[in-house]
Amino acid sequence: MDCCGLLTAQKEPVPLKSVEVELQVRDHVATVVSTLNYENKEDKPLEAVFVFPLPGDAAVCHFSATIGQTQIVAEVKKKKQAREEYDDALSSGQQAFLLEESDQSPDIFSLSVGSLPPGESASIRLEYVTELAVQADDGLRFCLPAVLNPRYQPQGSEGASVQVTSVPASLVPYSLSFSARVSSPRPVSKVESNCSLDPLQYLNTEQTQATVKLAAGHKFDRDVEVLIYYKDAHQPTAVVEAGQASAKPGSLMGDPVVMLSLYPEFPQDVMSSLASCGEFVFLLDRSGSMDCPMNNSKRDQTRIGSARDTLLLLLKSLPMGCYFNIYSFGSEYEHIFPKSVEYSEKTMEEALKKVEKMDADLGGTEILEPLQHIHSQPCIPNQPRQLFVFTDGEVCNTKEVISLVKKNSGSHRCFSFGIGEGASSALINGLAKEGGGHAQFITGADRMQPKVMQSLRFSLQPAVEDISVTWDLPKGVSVTVLSPPITAIFQGQRSLVYAQLSGQVGASSAAAEGCVMVKYSQIYLWSLLSPVCRLTVHRLAARTLIRSLETENDEDRGEPDEGVKKKVVELSVQSGVSCAFTSFIAVNKDNSEVVQGPLVRRDVPTSSEYISESKLSVEFKVFGQDCGSFPSLYCFSVGEVQVAVPKQPPRDPLLQLVSLQKASGCWLLDPALAAALGKTSEEVENTKPSAVNQEVWATILALIWLRGFKVDAQEEWELLAMKAASWLRAQNAPCVTECVEAGNALLGCNMQKDALGL
Structure with a gap:
């Protein structure tokens, strides 16, 4: 059976045809524009519902729909009001669109496309901004989620779980086109992905701007992960973004906002302790x-x-x-x-x-x-x-x-x-x-x-504490920090600080550059502020404030009180950034033709990495009446749904050696160690220098083997090797140099004593 997922009565796939995504990365933050193209091939008007994932800290800031030549831009309204307007529009035959965040998790959104007439196409444009997480190898990670597995509902928890219509990832019936543009004060060194990319194209000689695309033919059957690497990744940066001309001065959207990016690298003597x-x-x-x-x-x-x-x-x-x-x-x-x-x-x-x-x-x-x-x-x-x-x-x-x-x-x-x-x-x-x-x-x-x-x-690694942040700004300009205060900085941890600039912040004072100084452990970082005219930083600052307020719970009820909710809704509506208490609503009030006939609900399937065999069915609703249900259809090979567990492969030699190490850091000289080293017990015992005890000899052999044969996995064993070297140094063993030479001869390596930490 070739068809999959939720089908219409005519065995046609649901009407999401394609997804187009444009990614714009500026230093550590990104703006993402997604266009979802729908088409109703049925002879009845449809309501299509698409539940999909977004990055958890994304700030959705624009939502619009185009039907024929008509574009409708959505407004942010209180969730209850938005739902009422959506239902009213559908009941009066108007086209309407509703986008809302799940009550349980900020990384799940549902999009309802209401009253899509037979034969009609609709194009939905969704824009969000997000911070990019820093990986341990200094890469910035952007993930475009495709896979949304059903969320588990804990026993006794309130509220219904998000209903997700899922199909096996390889059978998603819509395609994806994806392009990215990266710009930064620092050169872009490389861009990598878990999907095939076309070659990186630099747009200037400094290599601070570049574009890249997904290779043709990509099916949106898995998350698209993009890793961006800059030269001088630990250099601090600060960006000032001008306020919105139409917004009230003194408000978050009306004033300039600065984003300070800190990703420090500590001196080697700090790192080694x-x-x-x-x-x-x-x-x-x-x-x-x-x-x-x-x-x-x-x-x-x-x-x-x-x-x-x-x-x-x-x-x-x-x-x-x-x-x-x-x-x-x-x-x-x-x-x-x-x-x-x-x-x-x-x-x-x-x-x-x-x-x-x-x-x-x-x-x-x-x-x-x-x-x-x-x-x-x-x-x-x-x-x-x-x-x-x-x-x-x-x-x-x-x-x-x-x-x-x-x-x-x-x-x-x-x-x-x-x-x-x-x-x-x-x-x-x-x-x-x-x-x-x-x-x-x-x-x-x-x-x-x-x-x-x-x-x-x-x-x-030790944390750096006693941090002070000093702002040196032009006369007449004051600063309000919007982010929680930084109390400690760790190696490998990036901090983004948002702050609102108020007062005499005109063109003249913008030219007079300000300075931010962050002091910790006698290290000074500073960055000049230069203005940029976009709203990415404002929206992320609003998102930071919204998230902070959303977690200020009423102690008795464990949820935000009404005063906090009101403040969050005001900030959400003012900034155009959705939150748990608001939704985007768009109604096509210009549509003179009332949509005729019963409205049939179709749930658009989302990719899922795994599908349970049991109890997956989808309800159809016409005019709110339950018209029964039928199971979603899937294609599985028999082998994928067998409960039988395949035989485990033999244990990795590295893990075999590691499993033999003692808590103190040493190894014992026994047949299991010899086998892990690929030698016989006789070979290992007969080559031991006579003046050295068995544990010292065994531990030196293990260190030589790790350095000689598993250097590509050094990150995995480095800490336990340091513990082993520390144990060896504490033994004050004689003839260490002789041991290393004998170990090299036995294992066919050429390790120096210093390289082993001895």
């Missing part, structure tokens, strides 16, 4: 969806399997003297120890035995309860809490989860990892942002281990 303390809490998703493969083109490892391997590396890399615990969750949660325990050989081995047995067998995705339990535990003196969260991020109580992390942000940092296509960017980015940590996404052919180990390294 890794902490030897901390309470490390690992929270692992064991819901059913974690049994999906990491990569659709590779069936050899599941998400839960990769997570087990990652926990092995994490546990081997922890410093002696720290504390740790491991939680896992699904519909319920478990923890390995009643409370965090001191890291030792005994506790590490006990934890690893339990990790090896962990499967994706705990049902749903209820992350809130284990987080509440973690935060209810008293902190350990002089052991700063570091929380690592691994999830495929498909929950619908995202705002509640992020609010909890924000409430406890003074006592911990949170590092989050979104696994697989469709992980909620609102959840993953929100956890890291409110928890002062770092967010990482593991998609496509990405390996989880190097990204997680980068974050562990960040967590072990």
Whole structure:
């Protein structure tokens, strides 16, 4: 059967024909313009409903529709008022369009296209602005989400879950065209993607402007991820954006707004001093969806399997003297120890035995309860809490989860990892942002281990505190900082600071450049302010304020009070940026012809990385009456829906070696180590210099093997190798040079003692 997804009565696909996306990147922020083209091929008027993902921190700022020669621009109104206007328009035969954010998660929007007459086409234009997240390798990540997996509804939570009509990713019936233009004060060094790109085209000799496109023939069957790299990535920048001429002076949209971008690089002596303390809490998703493969083109490892391997590396890399615990969750949660325990050989081995047995067998995705339990535990003196969260991020109580992390942000940092296509960017980015940590996404052919180990390294590096921000502005100009204050700066963590400039900010004072000085640990950063006439920064500043206000909860009810709601709605309407309490509404009041006949609802399918076999059906509604339902149709090969688990491949040699390391950092000389090194026990034992004990010899061999054969995976084993070298130095062993030479001869390497950290 070739047809797929939700079909009309004539077995025709639903009417979304194509998606066109233009991306404009300015330094660390992006403006995205999406055009959705619909066509009604039926003989009845349609209401098409398309539920789709957007980046979690996106600020939707424009929504319009073109039907024939008529363009209708939407207005931002209170959600209830917008819904009433939409329903009124449909009942009177007018065309109407409604765009609104999900009540549960800020990264899900639904678009309703009402009264599309038979044979008619409609073009919907959607514009949003967003901050680009910085990856651990200094790349800026833009993701155009295509995959929207159904969000899990926790037991007892209020409100209906977002209804998503999903089809297997390869069967999405609409195409995508995508182009990007990048400009920055710094040269663009490269642009990479998980999809095929045409070659990067530079637009000037300084290479500060460039364009790139998706290669022809791309089906919108997976998230489009674009990574942008600049030269001098750590250079601070500040951009001033002129206010809107039509807006009232003194208002957010009427005044200039400045965006300060800080992404510092600390001196090497600061970076080399890794902490030897901390309470490390690992929270692992064991819901059913974690049994999906990491990569659709590779069936050899599941998400839960990769997570087990990652926990092995994490546990081997922890410093002696720290504390740790491991939680896992699904519909319920478990923890390995009643409370965090001191890291030792005994506790590490006990934890690893339990990790090896962990499967994706705990049902749903209820992350809130284990987080509440973690935060209810008293902190350990002089052991700063570091929380690592691994999830495929498909929950619908995202705002509640992020609010909890924000409430406890003074006592911990949170590092989050979104696994697989469709992980909620609102959840993953929100956890890291409110928890002062770092967010990482593991998609496509990405390996989880190097990204997680980068974050562990960040967590072990010292924070810079006692930060001061000084504004030196022209006379008559004052500044109001809109972003929460910066209390600490970590290596690899980018901060964007938005501020409103008020007073005598005319053309003359704009020419007199201002200066921002950020001082921390005797390092000074400064940037000159130069005006830019766009509204991207204003809208992102408004979004920052809106998000901050939305999480100011009424203590008794756990939700924003009416005064806060009113302030948020006013700011949303003034800035044209949607929020949880407003929607975009457009009604074609010029349409003289009333649309005749019953209105049939069609849900446009969204790509899903996995589809459950059971209970997926779609309701049809005509004039609000239930006309029954029929199951959505899918194409699956039998092998994809079999419950049988394929045989696991033999263990990676690197993980085999790592699994043998002791908590102290050393290895034992035994047959298992010899096998991991690819040698016999006799070869390993007979070549040992006589004056050296077995553990020192075994540890030197392991270090030589890592440096000699696994240099491409250095990020994964670097911390445990540093621990091993530290253990070796503490032994004051004789004949280390002789050991290294003998080890090189045995393994066929040429490592120097210094390269091993000895």
